[in-house]
Amino acid sequence: SYELTQPPSVSVSPGQTASFTCSGDKLGDKYVSWYQQKPGQSPVLAIYQDTKRPSGIPERFSGSNSGNTATLTISGTQAMDEADYYCQAWDSSTVVFGGGTKLTVL
Amino acid sequence: EVELLESGGGLVQPGGSLRLSCAASGFIFTNYAMSWVRQAPGKGLEWVSGVSGSGGNTYYAGSVKGRFTISRDNAKKTLHLQMNSLRAEDTAVYYCAKSVTPDWRHDYWGQGTLITVSA
Numbered sequence: 001s002y003e004l005t006q007p008p009s010v011s012v013s014p015g016q017t018a019s020f021t022c023s024g025d026k027l028g029d030k031y032v033s034w035y036q037q038k039p040g041q042s043p044v045l046a047i048y049q050d051t052k053r054p055s056g057i058p059e060r061f062s063g064s065n066s067g068n069t070a071t072l073t074i075s076g077t078q079a080m081d082e083a084d085y086y087c088q089a090w091d092s093s094t095v096v097f098g099g100g101t102k103l104t105v106l
Numbered sequence: 107e108v109e110l111l112e113s114g115g116g117l118v119q120p121g122g123s124l125r126l127s128c129a130a131s132g133f134i135f136t137n138y139a140m141s142w143v144r145q146a147p148g149k150g151l152e153w154v155s156g157v158s159g160s161g162g163n164t165y166y167a168g169s170v171k172g173r174f175t176i177s178r179d180n181a182k183k184t185l186h187l188q189m190n191s192l193r194a195e196d197t198a199v200y201y202c203a204k205s206v207t208p209d210w211r212h213d214y215w216g217q218g219t220l221i222t223v224s225a
Contacts, residue, residue, distance in 0.1 A: 001168065030209075031208075031209035031211075033209065033211040033212070035151070035212070037151075042201060042215040042216065042217055042218060043143075043151065043201070043212070043215055044215075045211060045212060045213050045214075048206075048209065048211040048213070049209060049211070054213060084150075086150065086151050088151075088153075088210075088211070088212075089209075090208070090209055090210040093165050094153065094165060094166075094167060094168075095141065095143075095153035095156060095165075095210050096153070097143075097150060097151045097152065097153060098150075099150050100150040100151070
């Protein structure tokens with residue numbers, strides 16, 4: 001079965017750039033979505049189709065996808081961005097989520 | 107405004123059954139696929155099952171195939187998940203999500219309902 005791999009944690013200082021990677025075989029051939037989940041809340045779609053932002057998602061969130069790696073980038077990270085971030089793709093008639101990355105804003 | 111409201115969660119014994127429901131509003135229900143996604147305590151997201159807008163196509167994670175059945179009532183704008191032969195490892199918060207194909211992104215989520223499988 002298809003697997004998406006994410007590092008367990010990322011730490012940044014406020015104002016810095018946070019980058020989250022998501023790795024999978026030929027992932028660049030698939031669409032990737034990213035979700036933000038804060039403690040005790042439901043996930044929120046942050047990026048879809050690799051690079052697109054839903055309405056209401058700040059411009060500091062951006063995405064890319066090429067080769068075997070998709071990347072979510074938060075520019076000018078704020079304390080409110082502290083959360084878990086999950087990547088997701090569709091493969092062989094199943095939805096696959098990565099294991100998630102916890103963002104700590106120091 | 108899109109709203110998804112899950113119900114049917116609770117405590118069930120191993121081997122038991124439970125049926126979840128998700129009432130949808132604020133969008134044309136038949137135009138969208140729907141999914142169930144779960145999250146075990148302290149763990150990540152795990153997709154469980156999805157169904158096409160018409161209900162004619164259903165999809166399952168390997169971990170639940172043969173035990174869970176997804177269905178939808180488009181007239182009542184309601185999504186269901188029938189869960190049989192429940193195991194301790196099925197303990198999780200179950201989210202209903204509106205899904206957009208072909209990439210199956212989940213653009214709206216319910217608040218979740220907790221299923222606890224324990225003797």
